[in-house]
Each structure stands twice: as structure tokens, then as C-alpha cells.
Amino acid sequence: MTALVPLSAAASPDPTPTPASATAVSALLEVRNLTINYASPRGTLRAASDVSFAIRPGEVMGLVGESGSGKSTVAMAILDLLGEAGRIDGGEILFEGTDLRRLSAAHRRRLRGDRIAAVFQDPFTSLNPALTVGRQIAEPLVQHKGFTPRQAAPRVEELLAEVGIREPRRIAQSYPHQLSGGMQQRVLIATALGCDPKLLILDEPTTALDVTVEARIIELLAGLCESHHLSALFVSHNLGIVNRICNSVCVLYGSEVVETGRTRDVLARPVHPYTKGLVAALPRITTDRRHRLSSIPGTVSKLSGASESCVFAPRCPFAEETCRRLPQALRGDAAGNSVRCWKAEALAGTPWPEESTASRPQAAPPARTAPLVQVEALRKVFGERRSILPWLRRDGTVAVDDVSFTIQRGEVLGVVGESGSGKSTIGRSLLALIEPTAGTVLFDGADFVKQAKEGDRDLRRRAQLVFQNSAASLNPRKTVGAAMERPLVLAGRQGEAERREMIAALLTRVGLPAAYADRYPHELSGGERQRVNIARALATDPEFVVCDEAVSALDVSVQANILNLLADLRDELGLSYLFITHDIAVVSHIADRVLVVYGGTICEEGPIGRVLRPPYHPYTEALLSAVPRLSGAEDGPEPERILLEDSTAPPGGGGCAFRGRCPRKLGAICDERAPPVQTAADGHRIACHIPLAELAERASVFPELAALH
Amino acid sequence: MLLYTLTRLAYLAMVLVVMSILVFLVTQAMPGDVASMIAGQFASKEVIDAITVKLGLDQPLIVQYGRWAAGILQGDLGRSLVLEQPVAPILMEALSRSLVLAVVALAVVTVIGIGAGVLAAVRRGRMADQMVSGVSYLGIAVPDFFWAIVLVLIFGSYLKWLPTGGYAPLADGFVPWASHLVLPVVTLVLMLIARIARLTRSSMIDVLQTNYVKYARAKGLPEKVVIVRHALRNALLPTITVLAIDFGLILGGVVVIETVFSFPGMGRLLLFAIQRHDLPLIQATILIISTAYCLANLAADLLYAFVNPKIRHGMGNA
Structure with a gap:
């Protein structure tokens, strides 16, 4: 070799x-x-x-x-x-x-x-909000091929059909904001193919x-x-x-x-x-929380x-x-x-050096006695509006519907879902940044929402948040030190010298030089800024941190650093995390247990090792199979992919939230009744009408996992 | 779109009702008693009381308001105390002149202001941009009456090209009509153009940096198409609102300019009514001004919705 x-x-x-x-x-x-x-x-x-x-x-x-x-x-x-x-x-x-x-x-x-045609990153911002998509697709045809806009219309529909849009005529007359992200990207691809x-x-x-x-x-x-x-x-x-x-x-x-x-x-x-x-x-x-x-x-x-x-x-x-x-x-x-x-x-044959192989503690959170966080029947409805004008009344959108879970001390609970699944709303409700429409959030036995309303600073001190956008969560006009000083004051650190010392210690803890206290956010790289955000969250000596897509905006090499840091802090300080992400690989690396959410409801929950293996909820299965991977000898042959329909708004009313896109929909029962929660194994629950035995028959998305554990 | 228009009209009606109540109450609170003013300085108490009863001024406020409002709904705006004739024709005449001023000024502002703003944005940082910015500063920073005086001195008194003030109806011929409009319009638009140009420039600069403009270029569209079809249309949204407010403003009377140029528009009428304590005239004038303002805003909202499909389809924060 x-x-x-x-x-x-x-x-x-x-x-x-x-x-x-x-x-x-x-x-x-x-x-x-x-x-x-x-x-x-x-x-x-x-x-x-x-x-x-x-x-x-x-x-x-x-x-x-x-x-x-x-x-x-x-x-x-x-x-x-x-x-x-x-x-x-x-x-x-x-x-x-x-x-x-x-x-x-x-x-x-x-x-x-x-x-030479192009397709850009963000389809929503690449389409002009004021023009119909049909007109935008026709533009290159009119410009380069001498079509009149009228002549271009059939070709536009042909193109939309080619990129897999089912009602090309209707879609051509739509405006970008009426389409989902996937449809918008199809529209851009159709434009490019024209x-x-x-x-x-x-x-x-x-x-x-x-x-x-x-x-x-x-x-x-x-x-x-x-x-x-x-x-x-x-x-x-x-x-x-x-x-x-x-x-x-x-x-x-x-x-x-x-x-x-x-x-x-x-x-x-x-x-x-x-x-x-x-x-x-x-x-x-294949790497779980024990690996760096x-x-x-x-x-x-x-x-x-x-x-x-x-x-x-x-x-x-x-x-x-x-x-x-x-x-x-x-x-x-x-x-x-x-x-x-x-x-x-x-x-050529030398591998990248591994991080210190000192193994992390096995994923066994301590006794299941009193959970740190306990969420019961959480529900949040946005945009409900009452008005004397009947056409202005709105029912609102159900972002989170009847969600219950617990987090133990020292445990990392991953929440995986796509945009609109309600995962961020869950995180914010936990910190009382959003007032739930119904349900309770208990933090160490106390009603967090009520306490926060009454101005209880202590609970705020004990639960913190790290956001995705590292730049936007820091005030550009404040130095790193000034940004970190505020939570310290709130946490009751009165002496200025004491605070300065603590800031230096916190920066060192997250792997930054203490001298960074005097720098401004724009002088730091994305990864360094995220470290500052983590240090700021740690300033109040919390027990629980909500990480909302905390590593999603970072480059791969930086993301690995931050994930390692978060894992170290968990092990050293005994922190609990609610780790919200769309990236199943990240979750499998850091989380002990995971909730898979869709349309505001939990489809599946369980220890990460079990969720990654059958039986799967149909959505989990599709999600896992969609994850792009570096296949190679180590990963074995690539299993067949399950492709879902483009996302549509989850249908309202009773029934399963996933039924609109489910490839294994049974029939009327999925539309009419909320799926029963079936227990597959200890702590592994799946909400689906399909019997467990049938769900268990599916092949594993990750056959390579069979060799592990 | 229909739903949206209905909603806006409902709001408009509510605003006007509230406005009429406010106008009525405020004029009631003004010093001076209508009856004694009508009767004259030396009238006896009996005469004043008789007038009070005749006008219904001894009745509760709510009844008085009801009668006034009912009159307005039937097209009766009352009688001017000072001019001793119905208010409606006086108002309409002033309003029509203000309307002419507003329409002409707005047309000039729209063409030149938006054009200059787009030019400055496209040539950002270059000569044209710096000139537009410099002239805009001058237009905004120097008060309009100063320009009015300067213009009157140069074109009216010194060159004698244009009349220094007054108004000639179109019936007297186009040239006199137009020549009386030139100086007020120019003074008025100097400041408005500056504002519109700066506003258009900044929103245009924002839009030119969007992905959809970049994508329009990636389609190989000529720059002219990119700027007009993709950028300008979206950049105009804030400009439309400001233009509508300006239109309402001019319609409601621009007191300083109307005074300097002796232009008999709404502004001068209101000033006259207030100076003479002509309550019915004050009430009617303010009501018409607010209505004009609201209608201009309604037009802006509808135009906004027309340009912005998100609102048209009821998805925005209508």
C-alpha cells in the first residue's frame, strides 16, 4: 500500500x-x-x-x-x-x-x-419575485433563439415537464413565492436547459x-x-x-x-x-459519540x-x-x-492523523430518575389572527403539534428534520423564547415558561442557546469581551477584574487565545466566531444548551473542530444539549438519542444506534437514504435510494403529518387517524400505522452499521 | 386582488370616519363662537341666541356632528361664514388648481427623480452618481422658499420671462396657464426630485446586488433588460409609497410655495379660513385634504400590490 x-x-x-x-x-x-x-x-x-x-x-x-x-x-x-x-x-x-x-x-x-447556462445556489433569491416563472424561463428563449414570448409558451411547458413538474401550465403562471424550494430549483434548471x-x-x-x-x-x-x-x-x-x-x-x-x-x-x-x-x-x-x-x-x-x-x-x-x-x-x-x-x-498511503484516540465515555447518561428537561404535549400555532373583517381571519399554522420528550442530565438529544418541521420552534419553546400555545416545559421540575415570564433570571442562566449564524448573533460594534461581559453581569459577577479573568478563562476553554477579548467579530473567522458564541453561552455556567444548527454554516474542517469542542464540553462540564440539525451524520456523531420530526410531530425517537437501523419510520428511512455519502470500499455497495415527492405543506386536519409525501401510505387510515406510537425496543418509538413487523422487514440503509456495536 | 381592494377600502372608510370626528372636535375646541361671529361685533344677546338656535348650536355635540356628517354625505359641505356662499364650489376650485400642480409636479418628479436615481445606482461611485448625489444634497438641504425667491428674482423680476405669481385658468389659453405653473412646479420638484432620486438610488443599489439580477445576467439578457425588467420593477416599491405621499402632500396644499407665488390652491384656502376663523370652511377643507391623502395612499397600496405579486396573492402582510 x-x-x-x-x-x-x-x-x-x-x-x-x-x-x-x-x-x-x-x-x-x-x-x-x-x-x-x-x-x-x-x-x-x-x-x-x-x-x-x-x-x-x-x-x-x-x-x-x-x-x-x-x-x-x-x-x-x-x-x-x-x-x-x-x-x-x-x-x-x-x-x-x-x-x-x-x-x-x-x-x-x-x-x-x-x-453556457447556470443554476445558482439559492433558488428563491435567484428568481425575480415580481415575474411569473413562465416568463422567467422564456427569457433566454426570447433573447437567444428569437422566440416571441407567445411562441415560447409551449416550450416552457415542455421544459417544466422535463424537470419533473406535474402541472407545467399552472406552474408557468405562478410566481416564485407560490412554489416550494424544490420546485423553484426545478424552475431554474428548466431555465438553464431552455x-x-x-x-x-x-x-x-x-x-x-x-x-x-x-x-x-x-x-x-x-x-x-x-x-x-x-x-x-x-x-x-x-x-x-x-x-x-x-x-x-x-x-x-x-x-x-x-x-x-x-x-x-x-x-x-x-x-x-x-x-x-x-x-x-x-x-x-458509523462514528458515534465515543469517537473524536x-x-x-x-x-x-x-x-x-x-x-x-x-x-x-x-x-x-x-x-x-x-x-x-x-x-x-x-x-x-x-x-x-x-x-x-x-x-x-x-x-500516498499515509492516512490523515487521527485525533487523540483517548476514547470518550460510553453513551450512557446517568440514572433515569429526574430528567433535566421534560416537555409535555407542546403545541405552537403561529399567525393565528382574529379580525372583525371575516376575510382577514386566519387559522394560523401549526408549527409544533403535541410533542413530548425528556432530556436527562448529561444527555445530548438530537432533533432532526427539514425546514418547516418545527425543530427550531421546539428549541425556542424550551428556552421560553416563544410562548407555547399549549403544553408544559419543565426545567429541573420547574415550569420554565411561567418562571421566565415572572422574570426568573436563574432559569435563564441555566439554559442557553447557540445559533446557526455565528456572525449575526454577535453585535458587530462590540468586542468579543464586551459581548461576553453582559451574561456575566447578569449571572451576578460584579467585579470587573473577576469578569475579565473569567472571559479569559472561557475563551481558553473554547480554544481561543485570551487576547481575542479585544477583537471585533469581523476580525474573526466563522469557526472562531462560533467558538465565541459557545463561550458566551457558557458564561452563565449553564446546565443545558440548545444548539440550533450550530455547525451547519461552517466548513467541514471547522465543523469537525466545533463538534469536538461541543463533545468535550459535554464530557467535562456534564452539559445537556438539545442539538437541532438537518444533518443526520452530525447528529449520529454527537447525540445519544434522537427525535425525527416532520410537520411538527415526532415520527420516530430513540437511541441513535436504533434509529439508524430498521425498523424505520418511512420518513426516517427516506431521510437516511437521501444522505449523500462518500461510498467506497469501507461503506459497501450503495443501497437503493428512496426518493420522496417534493415537499408540500403538511396537510392539516387529523391523520399523519407525513401522509402527503409518504411512499408507503396505506390508505384512508393515514388520512383520517393520527398514527399510533409503537414501541420497537427500549426507548425506540415509531409513530406509524404500518405494523412494526412490516417496518422491520426493510433492509438497513446503512449495512455497514451491522458490523459495528 | 379584489379581496385586497375591499380590505383597503374598508380601512379607508374607517380612517375617514375617525378623521371627520377629529376635525369636528378640534374646530369646536377653537376659540370664538360661531353665532356671535355671524351676528357681528355689536349684536344683542337675543340675536346671537336666535342664530344659535337656528344653527342648532345649542344641541348636544353628537347631534351637531350627526347633522354635519349627514350633510357631507349628501354633498353639502356647509356655508362659508366669511365669504357667505357655499363651501363646496370654493373648495372644488382650489382643489382643481392644487390637482393641476400636483399632477404636473408628480409627473416631473417621477420621470427625472427615478431616472436620476437609476442612473446614479448603475454608475455607482462614478461621475454621474456623484453629480446626482451632490445636487440632491443641495435640493434637500436648502429650504424651498429660498429657491422660490431665487427663481422669482431671476426669471420673474430680472429676465421677465415668467409671471412671478398668480394663476391663469386653461380657458385663457395654454401659454398663460403653463407659464404660471412653471415657477411653482420647479420650486416644488427641486426638493422632491432630490428625495426620490436618493431613495431610488439606494433601493436600486440593493436590488442590483440580488441573486435574481445576477441570474438575469447569467441568462445573457442585455443590461438594459436586466435593469428595467428585473431591477427597476422591484426597486420601485419604496419609491411608489413616497410618491403617493408626496402627491397627497401637494394636493393638500403646499402653504409656503402657494404663498410665495400667490397660487390659489388648497394651502392658501386653508390659511385664509384659519386666519378668518371660518369654521365650516376649515372643517370642509381639512376633511377634503385628508380624503385626498387617503386616496393617494390607497392608490399607492393598489399600485404596490400590482407590482408585488406577494401582496396581490394575499400572502404578504396585507
């Missing part, structure tokens, strides 16, 4: 040949030595340096990297949409052999939307979508690329999805290509240290000027003196894979 990927170029004295030039003849798109700089108030920032890759007809290439790696910049440069601050300072972008940079701006515009393009630029096309919807959109895109013989540049930070859809992958780090090659080679046997770290840091279903996640230390530094060393060296565990002295060149091998690391050959 020494050299899985032989690097022929490493032996030759001239390290220049790149895979790009090797495949130049047949490439549809070839990017050569592209260098892009951004003008910023603090000087020129490098967004892409010497980036080269090539996409052959019919090839889907993944452009992977963390935020700030330059992946979107490269995509926008191909579309000539860099904006005013970005400037291409060198290189070529060859489309069908012509350098786009040599064409006039008008000529490039004529290619855009016609030969003029029969050669190349698709897909910029994180599923990042804003729910996992089950994402699975369907990826399926659709993969099918379309195949049937239309489309090439695509798939920009993503999600290695699992890249693994699903891309033939080849190009990994960017710090504005440079660090590794490129066939997807199955690069992701299964990464050679560059950064790729190794990235793959190792992904939380997996591997992580990449440090953060990406902002780059300016030419690099005089390997860009990854400051964070690389394999770095040595030479790495810091020499800029690295991309070197290719015979198979067309290439790596920007002079030690590639030597490192």
Missing part, C-alpha cells in the same frame, strides 16, 4: 505538464492558468491563482473547496459575472477552443444562457435545499446531464454530493488547485494532505501577493521545512490525476 497513485511526473525533472493540456484536444471547457484578484480596501486579494482544469463533453466535474477557496470565483469568471471588484489577471478560459477572454463582452453575453446548452455551471445548486429534496434534484441533474450529453461544472462544498454526481473532481484550497482527478480516485484515496483532511473530517454515520472527529487545525489565511510556500503548509501535519520554502507545482500522473504536493508520492 505504498503508492496507490503513481506519480510519473514526480520522477521527471520538469513538473509543468498538467492534465488540462493533456486533454486539450477534446475538452469542451478548458481553464488554463487562471489568475483572479479582488480589489479590497485592504489591498489585492488573490481569489484564484494558476487554476487549470478541463471538462470533456459529457463530463461532470466537481469544483470542491471550503469558503474562500475561490471555487465560486472561478465559476463566475467562466460566466463573465465576476462583478466590478474581481479582475482576471492572467490565463485563458477556452470554451470549444475559443478563449472567452478574447471575445467582446457582448459576444460573451450571447454565449451566456445559450451555450436553449439546449453545452455546459452547465452549477453553483452549489442544492445547498439551500432539504436533504430529501436535494436527493431528487441531484437525481434529476444526473439524469439530464446523461440524456442531453451535457457537461457541467459542479461547484460544491459537499463531498458526498460530488461523489454522487461528478465523474471528476478538482479540489481547491487557498485559491489553488491542490488535487484533481477522477472522483473515485480522489475521494477514496486522496493524496494531497488537504484532501485527506477534508475527507477525514466528514462526520459519518479528525479535524484540520487552523484556518485559511487571506491571501495576497504570490505564494512563496505551499499554501496548506501552515495547517499540514506532514509539513516540513522544504514545504515552507518552496511554492508547489501541480504534477500529474499517467491516469490524469494530479496533485500539488512534492511529498505526494511518499504520502
